[in-house]
Each structure stands twice: as structure tokens, then as C-alpha cells.
Amino acid sequence: MTINIIGLGLIGGSLGLALRKTGQVTRLIGSDKNPQHAARALELGLVDEIMETEKAIQVSDLIATCVPVNSLSRLLPQLLEQIKDNQTIIDVGSTKGPVVDAIAGHPMRSRFVATHPMAGTEYSGPDAAVDGLFEGKGCVFCDTQDSAPDALETVQQLFHAMGMRLTEMESHNHDLHVAYVSHISHIASFALALTVLEKEKAEERIFELAGGGFSSTVRLAKSSPDTWIPIFEQNRDNVLDVLDEFINTVSRFRTLLIKRDFDTFSELIGKANDIRRIIK
Amino acid sequence: MTINIIGLGLIGGSLGLALRKTGQVTRLIGSDKNPQHAARALELGLVDEIMETEKAIQVSDLIATCVPVNSLSRLLPQLLEQIKDNQTIIDVGSTKGPVVDAIAGHPMRSRFVATHPMAGTEYSGPDAAVDGLFEGKGCVFCDTQDSAPDALETVQQLFHAMGMRLTEMESHNHDLHVAYVSHISHIASFALALTVLEKEKAEERIFELAGGGFSSTVRLAKSSPDTWIPIFEQNRDNVLDVLDEFINTVSRFRTLLIKRDFDTFSELIGKANDIRRIIK
Numbered sequence: 001m002t003i004n005i006i007g008l009g010l011i012g013g014s015l016g017l018a019l020r021k022t023g024q025v026t027r028l029i030g031s032d033k034n035p036q037h038a039a040r041a042l043e044l045g046l047v048d049e050i051m052e053t054e055k056a057i058q059v060s061d062l063i064a065t066c067v068p069v070n071s072l073s074r075l076l077p078q079l080l081e082q083i084k085d086n087q088t089i090i091d092v093g094s095t096k097g098p099v100v101d102a103i104a105g106h107p108m109r110s111r112f113v114a115t116h117p118m119a120g121t122e123y124s125g126p127d128a129a130v131d132g133l134f135e136g137k138g139c140v141f142c143d144t145q146d147s148a149p150d151a152l153e154t155v156q157q158l159f160h161a162m163g164m165r166l167t168e169m170e171s172h173n174h175d176l177h178v179a180y181v182s183h184i185s186h187i188a189s190f191a192l193a194l195t196v197l198e199k200e201k202a203e204e205r206i207f208e209l210a211g212g213g214f215s216s217t218v219r220l221a222k223s224s225p226d227t228w229i230p231i232f233e234q235n236r237d238n239v240l241d242v243l244d245e246f247i248n249t250v251s252r253f254r255t256l257l258i259k260r261d262f263d264t265f266s267e268l269i270g271k272a273n274d275i276r277r278i279i280k
Numbered sequence: 281m282t283i284n285i286i287g288l289g290l291i292g293g294s295l296g297l298a299l300r301k302t303g304q305v306t307r308l309i310g311s312d313k314n315p316q317h318a319a320r321a322l323e324l325g326l327v328d329e330i331m332e333t334e335k336a337i338q339v340s341d342l343i344a345t346c347v348p349v350n351s352l353s354r355l356l357p358q359l360l361e362q363i364k365d366n367q368t369i370i371d372v373g374s375t376k377g378p379v380v381d382a383i384a385g386h387p388m389r390s391r392f393v394a395t396h397p398m399a400g401t402e403y404s405g406p407d408a409a410v411d412g413l414f415e416g417k418g419c420v421f422c423d424t425q426d427s428a429p430d431a432l433e434t435v436q437q438l439f440h441a442m443g444m445r446l447t448e449m450e451s452h453n454h455d456l457h458v459a460y461v462s463h464i465s466h467i468a469s470f471a472l473a474l475t476v477l478e479k480e481k482a483e484e485r486i487f488e489l490a491g492g493g494f495s496s497t498v499r500l501a502k503s504s505p506d507t508w509i510p511i512f513e514q515n516r517d518n519v520l521d522v523l524d525e526f527i528n529t530v531s532r533f534r535t536l537l538i539k540r541d542f543d544t545f546s547e548l549i550g551k552a553n554d555i556r557r558i559i560k
Contacts, residue, residue, distance in 0.1 A: 118491040138488050167488045180479040181489040185472060185497040191529040192468045193552040198529075199460040199522055206558050208418050208447050209461040211398040215559050216496045217465040222556045225549035229542050236537055242479055243534050249471040249478075250530065254523050257516055262509050269505040272473040276502045278486050279495050 001154075002027040004060035006053055006075070008041035010121060011092050012066030013129025016046040022161040029056045041126040054082075062088050062154065069093040070230035073102045080108040088151040090115050094178060095234040096142045096171035113155045114142035114171060116178070117164060122222035135163035142171040179238035184246055186220050186228060187239070193221030281434075282307040284340035286333055286355070288321035290401060291372050292346030293409025296326040302441040309336045321406040334362075342368050342434065349373040350510035353382045360388040368431040370395050374458060375514040376422045376451035393435045394422040394451060396458070397444060402502035415443035422451040459518035464526055466500050466508060467519070473501030 001024055005012045008030045019025050030047030032038040038050045057063050057079060065072055065079070072093055079089055080103060090113045091099060103109050119137040121128060139159050144152055156166055169177070196218070200206045232239055256265045281304055285292045288310045299305045310327030312318040318330045337343050337359060345352055345359070352373055359369055360383060370393045371379060383389055399417040401408060419439050424432055436446055449457070476498070480486045512519055536545045 118489055120491060120493060122493070137491065140488065165488075177480070177485050177489055181476055181486055181494050182491060184475060185494045187530065187533055188468050188472045189497050190549055190552040191526060191533060192465060193555040194529045194548060195464060195522065195526040196461055197551070197554055199525055200457070203558055205457050206461055208420065208445075209398055209457055210559055211400060211417065211462060213400060213402070213500050214461050214465045216499050217469050218555055218559060219496050220493050221552045222559075223549075224553070225546040228549060229546045232537065232545065233540075233542055236540070240534065240537050242475065243530070243537070245479055246471060246475045247527065247530055247534065249474045250467065250523070250527055253467055253471060254520065254527065257512065257520050257523070260513075260516070262513055265512065266505040266509045268474060269470055269503075269508060271477070272470040272501045273504070274477060275473040275498055278483055279490055279498060279502075 001025055001062060002029065002060045003062045003064060004029045004031060004051075004053075004056040005047060005064045005066060006031045006056075007066035008032040008037050008046060008126050009066065010124050010128040010130075011117070011119075011133075012064070013041055013044070013046040013126045014119075014131070014133035015064060015066060015092070016041070017129060017131045018134050018162045019158065022158060024158065024161065027059075029060060031056050037126050041129075044126055044129065046126060046129050057082055057087075060087065062090070062158075065089065065091045068227055068230045069095050069099065069234050073098050073234075076103055076112065077106065080106050080112065083108060083111060085111060085148075087111060088113060088154055090155055092117055094182065094231045095175050097175045098234045100143055100146070100171045109146060110148040111151055113144075113147045113151050115155065115159065116140040116142065116174065117159070118182075122219055124224040124227060134159075137164055139164040139166050140174055141166060141168050142174050144168050175235050176238045176241075179235050180242050183231065183235060183239050184242045186223060187243060188246065189218055189220035189223075193218050281305055281342060282309065282340045283342045283344060284309045284311060284331075284333075284336040285327060285344045285346060286311045286336075287346035288312040288317050288326060288406050289346065290404050290408040290410070291397070291399075291413075292344070293321055293324070293326040293406045294399075294411070294413035295344055295346060295372070296321070297409060297411045298414050298442045299438065302438060304438065304441065307339075309340060311336050317406050321409075324406055324409065326406060326409050337362055337367075340367065342370070342438075345369065345371045348507055348510045349375050349379065349514050353378050353514075356383055356392065357386065360386050360392065363388060363391060365391060365428075367391060368393060368428075368434055370435055372397055374462065374511045375455050377455045378514045380423055380426070380451045389426060390428040391431055393424075393427045393431050395435065395439065396420040396422065396454065397439070398462075402499055404504045404507060414439075417444055419444040419446050420454055421446060421448050422454050424448050455515050456518045456521075459515050460522050463511065463515060463519050464522045466503060467523060468526065469498055469500035469503075473498050 031053040308328045311333040
């Protein structure tokens with residue numbers, strides 16, 4: 001199988017490494033509008049060769065778009081114009097609603113498979129590519145009834161071979177749930193970093209006092225705005241919904257501290273501890 | 281040197297393992313008012329023997345109190361009544377002001393050394409003890425001018441041998457700074473867990489959608505109320521101070537989303553990314 005990866009950053013690059021390991025890829029072509037990223041990805045061995053998107057898609061069985069979600073809504077309709085019905089396109093974005101809406105009713109819609117591998121790190125660019133990033137992680141397939149069975153099967157079989165747990169979800173429902181779990185985590189972490197940087201003008205103190213706990217909670221605050229602003233733009237309403245709940249919860253802690261109601265505070269921590277049942 | 285560790289949980293147990301590795305401890309005595317914890321600590325080899333506190337302190341050169349900070353404010357004055365001036369007591373608590381205030385002016389005050397190793401995990405009890413927990417971490421010594429030089433030297437030399445980076449801080453100043461860095465991280469994480477559990481009534485969804493990012497941000501939410509309520513009680517005013525800043529920052533993100541002001545949102549993420557300079 002010949003695969004073209006468009007966008008050779010953290011996800012695209014890691015996908016190259018993972019796909020090669022499945023043993024099912026005979027040719028791995030990378031494309032990136034940033035020539036430095038393309039050259040670096042080739043140097044790191046994330047793909048076998050670099051080609052312009054226009055040419056690469058002509059020779060590829062599978063085209064994996066790994067670009068920010070705002071670019072994707074523009075790119076995807078163009079790609080669908082250029083492929084034949086024995087080719088398949090996937091995305092790997094964190095929001096799905098605006099993407100599938102952008103191609104709804106397109107004659108080639110069924111050649112697109114919407115995937116969201118629940119994997120990533122706080123870094124970006126080809127140097128951030130990680131071998132084994134997807135192993136043991138979940139992957140959500142959205143609106144599978146809108147994809148051709150052969151296209152869906154090809155992709156699910158590949159992702160299964162990459163060691164992922166496959167699940168399915170309706171795309172707008174997916175966006176709601178990722179806001180609830182993933183997107184709010186990023187906002188909490190960005191806010192924590194800004195708060196600590198604001199309060200601790202003497203940055204040396206942060207270094208001295210940062211245990212593993214702070215590092216872990218603030219890790220996502222290193223994430224790039226280039227990735228996350230398009231996600232917050234596309235998923236604004238769902239993010240606002242969960243953000244209100246988050247603000248209410250933090251404000252409740254504030255009220256309990258003001259009232260010195262440590263019994264209720266303790267109960268809330270006990271409830272928060274329930275996350276242990278889900279996240280080991 | 282004979283050392284008595286009072287409180288054989290995560291920190292006390294890990295301290296036992298670390299102290300033994302320094303090669304400077306001839307006898308390691310554990311005490312815990314919970315007999316199950318004491319038995320388990322002995323079984324795990326965290327200490328060499330178990331003894332009641334009253335007896336253990338009589339034969340120990342160094343007494344390390346590793347109990348929740350509210351118990352410590354009661355325990356410490358009692359211990360100072362019972363020791364001689366060739367013995368040393370340390371604590372390892374996350375708040376310092378109320379503890380040093382509780383023993384201010386005590387005739388044996390100089391035998392106490394206030395330490396805060398910036399190390400821990402979200403787990404508790406003897407089974408949570410970790411070999412190597414303190415290696416490469418920071419340790420803050422508070423109000424060192426109030427400790428006898430020989431007591432201070434003994435402890436600093438031991439903690440240095442455990443691989444820690446030693447720094448000094450005034451105790452109330454310490455409490456302010458740990459609120460700014462450590463305590464607020466815990467509240468952010470507790471609030472995130474509660475928010476996600478509230479919004480995601482179908483808990484299976486959390487499991488499916490939780491990538492490494494969510495797990496990392498929510499990790500501290502597994503921390504025990506038994507440890508954290510006393511810390512929030514003792515450090516209430518400082519925690520309220522930084523909590524207000526955190527709420528303001530999260531609310532600012534909310535306002536920017538409502539206004540669709542993604543340029544300013546992007547600038548703020550860029551500023552939050554500055555945490556990279558401090559936390560690798």
C-alpha cells in the first residue's frame with residue numbers, strides 16, 4: 001500500500017513511524033507546505049520520500065491529512081475533487097463536526113474516513129514525532145455509515161495493526177465529548193501556567209518549588225497555539241459549556257475556603273478521587 | 281545514626297528507603313498509630329523495626345515526623361518536651377507557618393529543623409512508598425537561623441546524600457510560594473476531575489477519550505483528602521489569593537471565547553508556553 005501523509009508534525013510524523021511498523025506499507029510519501037519540516041521529516045526517517053501534495057495524492061492508496069483542523073476544512077473538499085474511488089482519505093483532527101459538514105453531500109464523501117487517535121504530546125513539529133505514540137491508545141471513528149465499507153475496513157485494519165483500541169461516535173457528539181474530556185484539560189493547564197507565571201514573578205522560585213505534581217498538571221500548557229486555536233474556534237460552543245462547569249467548580253472551592261467549610265471540601269476531594277476508577 | 285520515622289505513609293516510607301541508601305543509618309525505627317500501616321511498612325522493608333513513638337524517640341538521634349500537617353502542629357510541641365539537646369527533629373510538611381508558630385519560643389526550638397522535600401505522588405499509605413522518590417528533587421529548609429548549627433548540618437548532609445537540591449526560605453514566605461505553585465495545581469486538578477465526572481455521566485466515554493494529556497492534568501485529583509484538607513486549612517489565605525488569580529484567568533478565557541477573540545486567546549497561550557523555560 002502506498003500512503004501519503006500530508007502534514008509532517010507530531011501526529012503526521014508519529015503516524016509515519018507507526019504505519020511503517022505494521023509491515024503493510026510499501027511506499028510512504030510525505031508532504032508538507034513547510035519545506036524545513038519536510039526536509040527534517042525525511043532526515044528523521046519519518047517518511048521514505050517527499051513529494052508535493054498534488055503529485056503525491058495521484059499515486060497513493062491512502063491519504064492521511066495531519067494538518068490543523070482549520071486548514072483541514074479547506075483542504076478536504078479540494079482533495080475529494082482529485083481522487084478516484086479506489087483511494088481513501090483520512091483525517092486525525094480533534095474536532096469533527098465542521099470537517100464533515102464541509103464535505104456533506106460531496107459525491108466522493110464515502111472515500112473519507114474520519115478518525116481521531118486519542119494520542120499526542122505537548123510538543124509539535126517533526127522533531128516531536130514519537131515512535132509508539134499510538135500503541136494502546138483509543139481511536140474514535142466518526143460517522144462510519146458515511147464511509148464506503150472498503151475504505152473503512154482498510155483504515156480500521158491499519159489502526160488496529162498500530163495497536164489502537166477502536167470505537168465509534170457520531171461526529172457532533174464526538175466534539176461535545178472531547179470538549180468535556182480533552183479540550184477543558186488544555187484550558188485548565190494554560191490557565192494554571194499563566195496564574196503561576198503571574199504570581200511568581202521570581203521565576204527561580206517556580207523551579208525550586210516545582211515537584212512532579214505541578215509539572216504534570218502544567219504539562220499541556222506547553223502545547224502550541226497553532227494546533228489549539230483552530231480547535232477552540234471549531235469547538236467553541238462545547239468548550240464554553242464545559243468551561244462554565246469548570247469555573248463553577250473552582251468557584252465552589254473558593255466559597256468553601258472562605259467559609260472554612262472543610263468538611264464539604266473534603267467530600268468534594270473524595271468525589272474527585274473517583275477519577276481513579278477510570279484513569280489508572 | 282539511629283533514625284525514627286513517625287508516620288509510615290508515602291513520604292515516611294520513601295524516606296526510610298532513601299535514608300537507608302545513604303549508608304549513614306545504623307538503625308531505622310518506624311512508628312505509626314495505625315497498626316496495619318506499621319505492619320505493612322515492616323513487611324515492605326521500609327524500616328528495620330516498629331516501636332511505639334514514646335519509646336522510639338528515646339533511642340533515636342534523629343526523629344522524622346511524616347504526618348499530616350494538622351497532626352504535626354499538635355505532635356511537635358509534645359516531642360520537644362521529651363528530647364535531649366543531642367537529638368534532632370525534622371518535619372517534611374507542605375505548610376510551615378503554623379508549625380513553626382506552634383513551637384516559637386520553646387526552649388528546645390533549636391533542635392527542630394523544618395524541611396519540605398518537593399517530592400510526592402498522588403498515592404498514600406506505606407504501599408505508595410517509592411524507591412528514589414527524592415533523587416534530583418528540591419528540598420526547602422525553612423527558618424534555618426532558628427535551628428542549632430549541628431542539627432541543621434546533620435539534616436542537610438543527609439538530604440544532600442539522598443540526592444536533593446537544598447534551598448532555604450523563610451517559613452511564611454515558603455507557604456505563600458507553595459500555594460502559588462503546588463497547592464493551586466491540586467485545586468485545578470480536583471476541579472478538572474469533578475467537572476469531567478459531572479459532564480460525562482457515561483463514564484465509559486471518559487475512558488475512550490482520555491489521552492495522555494487528560495491523564496496527566498487530572499493525576500493530582502487522585503490525592504487523598506487526609507493529606508490535603510489539613511494543608512488547605514493551614515494555608516487557606518495564600519490559597520485563596522492564588523485561587524482568585526486562577527479564576528480570573530479561566531474567566532478571561534471564557535470571555536475571549538464568547539467574544540471570539542482568538543488573537544488574544546492565541547497570545548495568552550503563547551505566554552503560557554513560557555512555562556517551558558522553567559519546567560522541562
